[in-house]
Amino acid sequence: MVSDVDRYIAAGTRENTRRSYQSAVEHYEVTWGGFLPATSDAIARYLAAFAGKLSLNTLRLRLAALAQWHASQGFPDPTKSPQVKQVMKGIRAVHPQQEKQAEPLQLLALERCVRWLDGQLQEARAAGDAKRVLRCSRDKALILMGFWRAFRSDELTRLDVQFIQARRGEGMRIFLPWSKADRDNRGATYSAPALERLCPVDAYCDWLETAGIAHGPVFRGIDRWGRLGENPLHPYSVMHLLRDALQGAGLDGDAYSSHSLRRGFANWASQSGWDQKSLMTYVGWKDSKSALRYVDAQADFRLPAL
Known part of the structure; x- marks a missing residue:
């Protein structure tokens, strides 16, 4: 049975955000075969495996979801390590992407x-x-x-x-x-x-x-x-x-x-x-x-x- 506390915690999180984060965690665990809680080395290898295949924005979303999972479970956040930040910097350099913007409706x-x-x-x-x-x-x-x-x-x-x-x-x-x-x-x-x-x-x-x-x-x-x-x-x-x-x-x-x-x-x-x-x-x-x-x-x- 869902408690009032759990109900209000769920209400405080956007439904779209909740779905996106759940999908990102499943991608890390199921698609890539990673384990949680994760190490910074595992996160870095995960990013390297999908660099060039997923957009930079998608990789950032994956990191945000993994960071949220570790914080909610009381574990140290491996996504903030210097190693992970350096890997993301390298991905931006090797796989630069121009930000797409919608045509303004005149x-x-x-x-x-x-x-x-x-x-x-x-x-x-x-x-x-x-x-x-x-x-x-x-x-x-x-x-x-x-x-x-x-x-x-x-x-x-x-x-x-x-x-x-x-x-x-x-x-x-x-x-x-x-x-x-x-x-x-x-x-x-x-x-x-x-x-x-x-x-x-x-x-x-x-x-x-x-x-x-x-x-x-x-x-x-x-x-x-x-x-x-x-x-x-x-x-x-x-x-x-x-x-x-x-x-x-x-x-x-x-x-x-x-x-x-x-x-x-x-x-x-x-x-x-x-x-x-x-x-x-x-x-x-x-x-x-x-x-x-x-x-x-x-x-x-x-x-x-x-």
Whole structure:
């Protein structure tokens, strides 16, 4: 029987993190055949065995999982030894990897995407295609809220009607009980603007009215018969929904991911004159490094007239 202490300890760990760490430990024990608790030499040999086969980020995740396992079991952490650090440094030198970043969704691409979805909505209503009406209305709201609020895919899929107040022409307030950057589960409240066009508030209200949603998850799955589900979309679905909409609008959907919404807003805000502090406050970034990763540098190569 699970005790209250165990239940709260489990609740204090992100489900995705728990699954990732469990998978990493299984990879070390089962796939590689390692033993726990481990020595620093064993960890170093494990890293060397998969250098070049796994990405640097994956190897870092493996180390974090093994470090957490040793800490939780009361053993010394072998991943912090000089030997392991030197091996990781060598792997970075021998197997350099360029960090992949999603293509930012520019405002013109967003407009084309939404215009295409609006056209699909009109056609679906005229044809009495209730399934396509639901899909287009949902996807339009998800994309506009994702862009103007710079939400991650997991944040979009965890939005709940009870935590959102929206008024057409005024704006909306969104409460997230926790997020990736909110390690203490304190929750945070975000605002989103009401705009003359590409409005996330109108799109959200239209979606709730179309789907008849009064409580529970905002963005849900729709089955092949056009029935709206009770459970929220999976975070991985956001990328596919965005790509499908961009593809329909005649754009290269494969160039984008769910992070394109967040990067797109950050670049739009920077190009619109937002200072770094305002951008960080709006998005919820705690340090400048996070903000700089999402904003492309704007270099001016225009030459003065002779």
